[in-house]
Amino acid sequence: MELATKYDPSVVEDKWYKYWTDHRMFHSEPDSRPAYSIVIPPPNVTGVLHMGHMLNNTIQDVLVRRARKLGFNAVWVPGTDHASIATEAKVVNFLKEQGIDKKSLTREQFLEYAWQWKEKHGGIILQQLRKLGASCDWDRTKFTMDPELSEAVIDVFIDLYNKGLIYRGVRMVNWDPKALTAVSDEEVVYKEVHSKLYYVRYQIEGEPGEYITIATTRPETILGDSAICMHPDDERYAKYKGKRAIVPLVNRSIPLIYDEYVEREFGTGALKITPAHDINDYNLGIKHHLETINIFNDNGTLNESAQFLVGMDRFEARKAIIPLLEEAGNLVKIEDYTNKVGYSERTNEVIEPKLSLQWFCKMGELAKPALAAVMDGDIKFYPDKFKNTYAHWMENVKDWCISRQLWWGHRIPAYYLPNHEFVVAHNIDEALQLAQQKFPELNLSKEDLKQDEDVMDTWFSSWLWPISVFDGIRHPDNPEIQYYYPTSALITAPDIIFFWVARMIMAGLEWRGTIPFKDVYFTGTVRDKLHRKMSKSLGNSPDPIMLMEQYGADGVRFGMLLSSPAGNDLLFDEALCEQGRNFSNKMWNAFRLVKGWQVDDNGQQPAHTAAAIEWMQQRIQEVLGSMEEDIKRYRLSEALMSVYKLVWDDFCSCFLEVVKPPFHQPIDGKTYNQIIDLFEILVNILHPFIPFITEELWHTLRERNDGESLMLTPMPRYSGSVDQKLLDAFANTRSVVEQIRHIRSEKNIGPKNALKLHVYADSTVSTPGLDAVIMKLANVESIDYVAADAQVSGASFIEKNVKYAVPLEGLVDNDEEKRKLQADLEYAEKFLQSVLKKLSNESFVKNAPQKVVDIERKKQSDAEEKIRILKEQLAKL
RNA sequence: GAUCUGUUAGCUCAGUUGGUUUAGAGCGCUUGCUUGACAGGCAAGAGGUCACAAGUUCAAAUCUUGUACAGAUCACCA
Numbered sequence: 037m038e039l040a041t042k043y044d045p046s047v048v049e050d051k052w053y054k055y056w057t058d059h060r061m062f063h064s065e066p067d068s069r070p071a072y073s074i075v076i077p078p079p080n081v082t083g084v085l086h087m088g089h090m091l092n093n094t095i096q097d098v099l100v101r102r103a104r105k106l107g108f109n110a111v112w113v114p115g116t117d118h119a120s121i122a123t124e125a126k127v128v129n130f131l132k133e134q135g136i137d138k139k140s141l142t143r144e145q146f147l148e149y150a151w152q153w154k155e156k157h158g159g160i161i162l163q164q165l166r167k168l169g170a171s172c173d174w175d176r177t178k179f180t181m182d183p184e185l186s187e188a189v190i191d192v193f194i195d196l197y198n199k200g201l202i203y204r205g206v207r208m209v210n211w212d213p214k215a216l217t218a219v220s221d222e223e224v225v226y227k228e229v230h231s232k233l234y235y236v237r238y239q240i241e242g243e244p245g246e247y248i249t250i251a252t253t254r255p256e257t258i259l260g261d262s263a264i265c266m267h268p269d270d271e272r273y274a275k276y277k278g279k280r281a282i283v284p285l286v287n288r289s290i291p292l293i294y295d296e297y298v299e300r301e302f303g304t305g306a307l308k309i310t311p312a313h314d315i316n317d318y319n320l321g322i323k324h325h326l327e328t329i330n331i332f333n334d335n336g337t338l339n340e341s342a343q344f345l346v347g348m349d350r351f352e353a354r355k356a357i358i359p360l361l362e363e364a365g366n367l368v369k370i371e372d373y374t375n376k377v378g379y380s381e382r383t384n385e386v387i388e389p390k391l392s393l394q395w396f397c398k399m400g401e402l403a404k405p406a407l408a409a410v411m412d413g414d415i416k417f418y419p420d421k422f423k424n425t426y427a428h429w430m431e432n433v434k435d436w437c438i439s440r441q442l443w444w445g446h447r448i449p450a451y452y453l454p455n456h457e458f459v460v461a462h463n464i465d466e467a468l469q470l471a472q473q474k475f476p477e478l479n480l481s482k483e484d485l486k487q488d489e490d491v492m493d494t495w496f497s498s499w500l501w502p503i504s505v506f507d508g509i510r511h512p513d514n515p516e517i518q519y520y521y522p523t524s525a526l527i528t529a530p531d532i533i534f535f536w537v538a539r540m541i542m543a544g545l546e547w548r549g550t551i552p553f554k555d556v557y558f559t560g561t562v563r564d565k566l567h568r569k570m571s572k573s574l575g576n577s578p579d580p581i582m583l584m585e586q587y588g589a590d591g592v593r594f595g596m597l598l599s600s601p602a603g604n605d606l607l608f609d610e611a612l613c614e615q616g617r618n619f620s621n622k623m624w625n626a627f628r629l630v631k632g633w634q635v636d637d638n639g640q641q642p643a644h645t646a647a648a649i650e651w652m653q654q655r656i657q658e659v660l661g662s663m664e665e666d667i668k669r670y671r672l673s674e675a676l677m678s679v680y681k682l683v684w685d686d687f688c689s690c691f692l693e694v695v696k697p698p699f700h701q702p703i704d705g706k707t708y709n710q711i712i713d714l715f716e717i718l719v720n721i722l723h724p725f726i727p728f729i730t731e732e733l734w735h736t737l738r739e740r741n742d743g744e745s746l747m748l749t750p751m752p753r754y755s756g757s758v759d760q761k762l763l764d765a766f767a768n769t770r771s772v773v774e775q776i777r778h779i780r781s782e783k784n785i786g787p788k789n790a791l792k793l794h795v796y797a798d799s800t801v802s803t804p805g806l807d808a809v810i811m812k813l814a815n816v817e818s819i820d821y822v823a824a825d826a827q828v829s830g831a832s833f834i835e836k837n838v839k840y841a842v843p844l845e846g847l848v849d850n851d852e853e854k855r856k857l858q859a860d861l862e863y864a865e866k867f868l869q870s871v872l873k874k875l876s877n878e879s880f881v882k883n884a885p886q887k888v889v890d891i892e893r894k895k896q897s898d899a900e901e902k903i904r905i906l907k908e909q910l911a912k913l
Numbered sequence: 914g915a916u917c918u919g920u921u922a923g924c925u926c927a928g929u930u931g932g933u934u935u936a937g938a939g940c941g942c943u944u945g946c947u948u949g950a951c952a953g954g955c956a957a958g959a960g961g962u963c964a965c966a967a968g969u970u971c972a973a974a975u976c977u978u979g980u981a982c983a984g985a986u987c988a989c990c991a
Contacts (some may be wrong), residue, residue, distance in 0.1 A: 039950090298990085425985080622953080699949065879970095
C-alpha cells in the first residue's frame with residue numbers, strides 16, 4: 037500500500053467523528069465509576085462559531101477526553117441559551133423582511149414565529165462544534181427554554197419571591213431604547229466619546245438680569261429639570277439661598293438647593309437636576325423631595341411633558357434645542373468635552389437612565405456564601421488573580437434587575453388582580469387559588485387575572501445551568517444530579533465572571549447547598565497579532581470553519597492550545613495552526629517509515645536499538661510525570677509542548693534514526709513490535725489534544741475490531757519514578773553526537789563520510805549500546821578508548837570532563853584549534869574564579885546550606901579538571 | 914480616580930518555597946543540505962547586563978520599596 041507523503045485530515049476527521057457518534061461513545065450514564073462532568077458555557081442560540089468558542093471548547097474537549105481515558109465516567113453536556121434580546125431582535129428583523137410588524141402580532145403569534153426561527157436557524161454552532169471534534173454527549177443537548185429547564189426557572193423565581201429575595205419596585209434602570217427593555221448594570225459598557233459641554237444660564241426668579249449658569253452634556257434634558265444644585269460651602273452661590281430659578285423655554289420655576297454631592301471645581305459649580313433621567317439626580321430628588329418629570333418615551337423620543345420638540349429623537353433634540361436656547365438668550369457657550377457614555381452591550385444603543393417598575397433580585401445574602409466559597413478555596417480559579425476581581429464585585433454587589441420588556445424568554449410568573457395586588461404562582465390555576473385565598477371577597481375568576489407581560493433576564497436561567505441540565509431543581513434527588521453534580525470544572529471567559537460564574541456559584545449554594553464546580557479555568561481573550569480583540573466589525577477574525585478545512589481540526593486545536601497559557605490573552609496567528617498541521621504530518625510520516633519496513637522474525641536486536649528502546653521508555657515516563665503535573669495546574673500549552681517535543685525531537689529525530697534498519701534491510705521482529713508499542717503509547721498520550729490523527733494511526737498501527745477506539749483506551753500513567761541515570765547517560769550520548777555533527781558542519785564533512793572517534797578514557801566506562809548509538813547517529817565507524825596522553829591530530833571536544841577527538845588528517849588547522857581551545861580555557865577560568873570567589877566568602881560557607889556549598893565545590897573541581905584537560909590539549913598542539 | 918496583574922531572546926511565553934555551572938522553550942532568523950519517512954523536512958548556529966533605581970541577603974529574574982510603561986476590573990463629575 038502506497039501512503040501519501042502528506043497527511044490529509046479532511047477525509048480522516050469526518051470518518052472518525054462519525055465512528056465515535058455512531059457508536060455513541062460520547063454518551064454517559066451514571067454508573068459505579070467516578071464521574072467527571074463539564075457543562076458547556078451555553079452559546080447563544082443565534083450564535084455562530086468564532087475563535088473564542090474554538091479556544092474554549094478545545095480546552096473542554098481536552099479535559100473531557102483525558103478524563104474519559106483516565107477511567108472517569110466523563111460527560112460533557114452541550115446546549116444553547118435562548119438569548120432574549122438577541123433572538124428577539126433577530127426574529128423581529130426576520131419578520132420585518134417578510135413585511136410583518138411585531139406590533140401587529142399577539143404575544144402567542146410572535147412566539148410561534150420565534151420558535152419556528154429557532155428550530156430552523158438556531159443552534160448552528162452546535163453543528164459546527166462537531167467539526168472541531170467536540171466529544172459532547174449530544175443526547176443530552178439542552179436549551180434554556182426546554183420545558184424542564186423553564187420550569188426550573190419559574191420554581192426558582194417563586195422560591196426567591198417567597199423567601200423575600202425578589203421584589204418589584206420603581207427604580208432607575210438602564211433602559212435600552214432600541215430593544216425597548218431594561219438591562220442590568222452588567223450589560224452596560226462605558227465608552228469614551230467626544231461630546232460638548234453646554235453652558236446655559238437660568239434666570240433667578242424675581243431678579244431680572246440675575247442668572248445662574250450651569251454646564252451640561254445633555255441640554256435636551258433641561259426640559260425635565262426640577263432643581264439646580266450647588267455646594268453648600270460655595271461662596272459664589274451663597275447669596276441665592278432660598279431663591280428659585282426659571283427653567284429656560286418651559287419657564288418652570290424650580291428651587292435652588294444645596295448638597296455636598298456637587299463638585300465645586302467642575303463646570304460652573306452649579307448642577308441642573310433632572311431626577312427622571314439621571315441616577316444621581318434621582319437620588320438627590322428623593323433627598324430633596326423634588327418633582328420628577330419624565331420627558332422621554334420608551335423609544336427615546338421626547339414626550340408631551342417636554343413641551344418642546346415633542347416626538348423628536350433625543351439626539352436630534354440635543355441639536356435642535358441649541359438654537360432655541362440661543363434665541364431665548366440662555367446659551368452662554370459651548371466647549372468640546374470628552375466623557376464616558378453607557379452603551380447597551382446587546383444593541384450598542386446609548387443607554388437612557390429611566391425610572392420604571394421592574395423586578396429585582398436581592399443579591400447581598402446570596403453573595404456572602406458565594407464569596408466565601410472562592411476565598412476559602414473550595415472553588416479554585418485558574419489563574420487565581422481573578423479572585424480579586426470576584427471579591428471586589430461580590431463585596432459591592434447591587435440588586436439585580438431581572439425583568440426584561442420582551443416576549444422571548446421565561447415569562448414572569450406574577451399575576452395581577454383587579455385591585456392592583458398580585459400573586460406569584462407556577463400557573464394560572466395556582467395563581468387563582470392563591471388570589472382567592474388572599475381576597476375571598478373579590479370572587480375572582482381566571483379572567484380577572486393578568487400575567488406580567490415581561491420575561492426574565494437570560495442569565496436568570498443560565499445561572500441554574502449546572503443544576504438544571506441534570507434536572508436538579510425540580511427533582512433534587514434524581515440519580516443524575518446526585519451523580520454528576522458538582523461538576524468538575526468550568527471553562528469560560530473572564531468577561532462573564534459576574535454575569536455567569538458568580539451567579540452560578542450563588543445558585544449552586546442556594547439550591548444544592550454545594551458549589552457547582554471545583555475549578556474555574558478562565559481562558560484568555562483571542563486577539564490578533566496587533567493585540568486587537570477579534571471582532572466582526574474589524575474583520576480581523578478568521579473563519580474557524582475555513583481554518584479547520586485548511587489545517588485540519590487537529591491542526592487548529594494544536595494552534596489554539598499551544599498559544600493559550602491560562603488567563604493570558606491569546607495572540608492568534610495562523611502560523612500556530614500551520615505548526616499543528618506540520619506536527620500531524622510529522623507523525624504521519626513517522627508512521628509511513630515504520631510501516632514501510634520489512635520484518636524479519638528471526639532477526640537479532642542490535643545493541644544500539646536495545647539501548648534506544650530502554651531510553652525511549654524512560655523518556656515517556658519522564659514526560660508523563662511532568663504532563664500530569666501540568667494538567668493538574670491547567671497548563672495545557674506546556675503539557676502539549678512537552679509531548680510535541682517528545683514525539684518530534686526524541687521519537688522521530690533520535691529514536692527512529694537509531695532503530696532504523698539500513699536501506700532495504702529488514703528490521704527484527706522484536707524491535708518492530710516494541711516500536712509499534714511505543715508509537716501506540718505516543719498517540720494515546722496525544723489523543724485528548726489531537727483526537728483525529730491519533731485515532732487514525734491507532735487503527736492502522738494494529739488490527740482493531742469494530743467498536744474499538746483510542747478514545748476509550750486507558751491513558752498511560754506515570755509509574756512514579758524514572759531511571760535518571762539512564763536518562764543522563766543517554767543525554768550525554770546525544771551531546772557527543774551533537775559535537776561530532778558540529779565538527780562535520782564546521783569542516784564541511786558530509787554525513788556519508790564515516791569518521792573515527794577517540795575517547796580519552798578507560799574502556800571500562802563505556803556502554804556498548806550507547807557507543808553503538810553514537811556510531812549510528814554520527815556515522816562513526818570505530819570508537820577507540822585511548823590513554824590520556826595519546827596523540828591525535830584532529831578536532832576535539834570535552835563532554836562531562838571526558839575528552840574526545842575526531843582524527844582528521846589534513847583537515848584541521850592547528851592555529852584555529854588553538855584559538856578555540858584558548859577561548860574555552862578563558863571561559864572555564866573565568867567561571868572557576870567566580871566559583872572560588874563564592875567559596876572564599878566565609879559567610880557563604882558558614883550560612884549557605886551544606887548542599888549548596890557542596891554544589892559549588894563540585895563546580896570547582898569540575899572546572900579545575902576541565903582546565904587541566906584544556907591545558908594538556910593546548911600543550912600538545 | 915481606586916484596585917489588581919504584568920514587564921525575561923525579534924515575537925509568544927516558561928522559570929515552583931531565593932541557591933544545579935554565566936537563564937530555558939516554541940516560532941522566527943542565519944548557514945549548509947535533491948540525506949530513500951517527511952522541504953509541511955534534515956543538520957548546525959546566532960540571539961538576553963531578566964523594564965529602571967534603591968534596598969534586604971552569604972546569595973536576587975525570584976523578596977521589599979519607589980519610578981516608568983502596558984493590560985484588566987470597578988467607579989464615575991453634570
